[in-house]
Amino acid sequence: MIDRNVDISQPVDSLHENEQLKATSRHLRGTIAEGLADAITGAVSHNDTLLMKFHGIYQQDDRDQRSNRRQRHLEPIYQFMVRMRIPGGQLTRAQWVGIDDLAHRYADRGIRITTRQTVQLHGVRKHHLRHLMQGIRDLGLDTKAACGDDSRGVVSGTNPNLSTIHEQVSALAKLTSDRLIPKTSAYPEIWYQQPATTQDNEEPVYGELYLPRKFKVGYAIPPINDIDVYGQDLGFIAVIETGELVGFNVCVGGGMGQLYNREDSYPRLAEEIGFVAANEAPELAETVMMIQRDFGDRKDRHRARFKYTLDRLGTDWFKSELAERRGAPLEPARAIHFEQNGDRLGWEQDDAGLWHATLYIESGRVDGVVRAQLAAFFQHYGGRVRMTTNQNLQLTHIGDYEKEQVEWRLDDLGLSWRLTPEHQAAHTLSCVALPTCGLAMAEAERYTPRLLSVFNRLKARHGVDLPITLRLTGCPNGCARPLLAEIALTGRAPGLYNLYLGGSFQGDRLASLYASNINEANFIELLDGLFERYVLQRQADERFGDFLVRRNLLDEQPEKIQLIPGDEDV
């Protein structure tokens, strides 16, 4: 018998307060509609902020302005981040143009391509929310469950030179997403102002309590691990035999998030547990999610992710529970091989002869000049658009006959360098962080240009020319999947970061903590020494992360690492 002391079998009033909130929210309605009508504040109530995440909306404020606003007897500049659900990350040209238009009307700072292959808009004011949500609806999109304790948008690896397989996988990602998406009619009621409907059995899968925590599902297509499949709660790795998609290796229990101040909080790689036929993947996803629904920790939110459920109850237990629920165990995992977790930038021709171009977008931010250039480009463009999980933008499905013209236009508009960017930039990710993210303890996106230039100078000095995956986040929650990088900085305080080293270039090994609370000068100094040894002692084509691990350099930590309890609670 397993211990069910912390899961949904317990009385609701003994569970975490968020569980009680969900239970009484009438399937995510809460008092959101009332809050939208309250003209005295730009915010909604605390409880409604939690419920609105399930609708893809985060309440934030401009943290740069907080103290000035207080002096002016004004509340903070409350605003909302609205994240769309775009499983597989594909858009038509018209949808991209439409999103850009909505961003002009209702958002600040353009469009942000996220690490989950979707777009989010920042700085949306409360009185614009409904207009925006209806505008998104009119584009054939929505924001359901883009945040919250539910299954987030399902990501699909982008492998432009395997087009047929990619189409199949992408379609499965969409099917999986549709299957896992919350069904409550709170969404159209609140945002589209549709009349209220019956509330009986609104959520046959989720029930009233939804999931204990977020649940991330992703499909990867080797040899590119762009989605970081080992960071997903549930990952599917395409198994391709003789050019055909035969099924997926299944991996479970990945997750980046951790707290600095709790030892029982840690990042975890997903482990492969078997193989499933391609057409069974969406159903399997639902079954796995339901196991997490039933057994996940609903008392301690910091232990609620699926990775902890697996560690708490054991992978063997999970495999047998899964076998029981689906009527059969999984087949053994097949052989797969990943080469990199970054995108392949530039032009690629697929097996059907169509062309795809991946454009580098720094931190995924489409604003200012690049926004104007892209807007001009999209005025005449016959192909489609896809976001990658590395925050880049792909122009896809370009016919042979129009490739030259597209190239010419990219060149003319000053976009063509994005096809062959400086390599290091293309392997660098950062989260949004300040000023809008409430969790950020340090800068990320805004610090990226400077960090990159500092880092590139250092590399140049040592003659390090291979790209190194470098990821920067404002907090330890892992939005830019930092711990799957060769070098990662996670924010501790303004100007101070924890340094993690030794992840693999293909995203199948976690980086480990090397130094705490370092500033930029410390960062340069520490890497200076390591680079010196790297260029002298590396093997041919050896990656920096692999080198550090092979030489056991990570054990020679520069200082005794102390986890200083932080006061930030996530």
Place this chain on the structure above:
Amino acid sequence: MTQTPTPVHLFNDEQWQQLHPILHQLDRQQALWLSGYLAGGRSDPQTESTAIQSPGQSVLVAFGTETDNCRQLAQQLAQSCKGIGIQAEIVDLAGVRPRKLTKTETLILITATHGDGDPPEPIADFYEAIMADDAPALPDLAFAVLALGDSSYDHFCATGVALDNRFESLGAKRLINRQECDLDFEQPASAWFDQLLKILEPSPTNIDLGSNTPAPLSIVKSAVEYNKRNPISVEVLTNQNLSHPERKAAIHHLELALEDDDFRLDPGDAVGVLVDNPPELVALILDATELSGEQAVTHAGLALPLVEVLREHRDLTIPGKAFLELWSNVTQSEELKLIVGGDNSQQRQFLRDHQIRDLVHLYPARPEPQALVDALRPLQPRLYDVANSLDVVDDELHLTVKSYCYPFRNRLEPGIAAQYLLALEPGDNVRLYPHRNGRFHLPPQLETPIILIAEGTGIAPYRAFIQALSKTADRPPCWLIFAEKDFENDFLYQLDIQQALEDGVCRHVNATFSQISDGCSLAASVVNEGERLASWLLQGAHIYFCGEKASLEQCEAAIKTFVDEQAGAPAWKQLTKDKRIHRNLY
């Protein structure tokens, strides 16, 4: 007072023998104190009724004012009357009904004119009644009128003129010709008082023992009375721009240190701020006239450097008739002479089209410094509503000040007062005095519901109300309606208002912003809650209007129309009569 006969009806001989020598040694102040002491300290009904019955001339000094000047003059006159043994009763014209005047012997009327010829807002009812066809005849009344005005308006002293004529036509006897005063009213008013006092025969039997004011305790405490001539100087603690830095008409929140318990104000009251002219303007005048700022001139009987008088005491913006005459003399300009010799309306038009800086620039001259000072109008204090309750924050004064600029001859002129206040820095000092807004206080019964309507800086006195109410246990229902431009940047005192809502001090708050709710007016947010409005009015609610005049009047008109169309709701006219409508417009 030297030949006072025995007031036999009051004292027996022995008492009088003892009293008489002492009384003769008292100076005026001592006599005043004693009279107050006796009247207040021994306030048995007999004493009072004796006093009222005492024979002799009794004078009703009535004032009509919005800015308090007339009330202060009335007090000055009443004091002088008492000094020569005349009983004087001071009343606010706002509370006088014409019928009362049929029983009055002597009426001295001191009234201002508001804006362009209207009676001051508080006395509108009286004015309407006395001008009405059914006003009572006043054959037994003797009267005199002191009229205050501002000669930069077309209808100078219009209210005083109209009332003066009206009393005559109602059969009253004019004691002395009307005196019209411009902004520098103090000297002409005093001269007129002297003339008047000679005519009002002092009663030989009255030595002013029966006066029922002032109260003795306040005299014993010798409390300082702050007023325009005796301002308090307070230090600036903060001067915070509440607006977005790009907003042209910025609104600032000033916090001033108040360290004197004698400075009393109630929520709804204002302060008069004695502002300085901007240093650039003073320099410009000195340069243009080639005068040295160090030269001594006489101001109010004191020798002061010219620069100080120009900076602190004289209006350097708007020229009056006296300045025009002086300038015509010193320049010997034919053009100016023509205007001085021309008709009134031409003259006024010319003065409207030229500020002092324009005249000294267009018609350069070097006047005598004293002549210059004498020809300039006095620099007027500006009134600002106090935005805090002294019962809650007792050692600070909070003001809400909006920047103001107006186009003039192809340039943008900053308003002197706003410019002065907005430029203050922490540590600077400001001179000011309390100004009572008697008709803009919380209702006397605390349980009365209140509806507070404001635009822009009109929120200031409501912040004081809300603070005061937050300290009371039984709060009246309070409904605040506020309008500004931009929700995100112009929601004045948003945090205070949110707190008041959370604490239940405000039951409802409607805030509308022109940038969000296209054209949704102040009135609309009241009328949209028509049911609540009607039911609150039935519960006796008072309605307050505060802010810029044009939009608040428009708002009132819309609400009035709505209320008057509602069956069962009291008529607006009745609400006004019952003093349930309060206005503080500028």
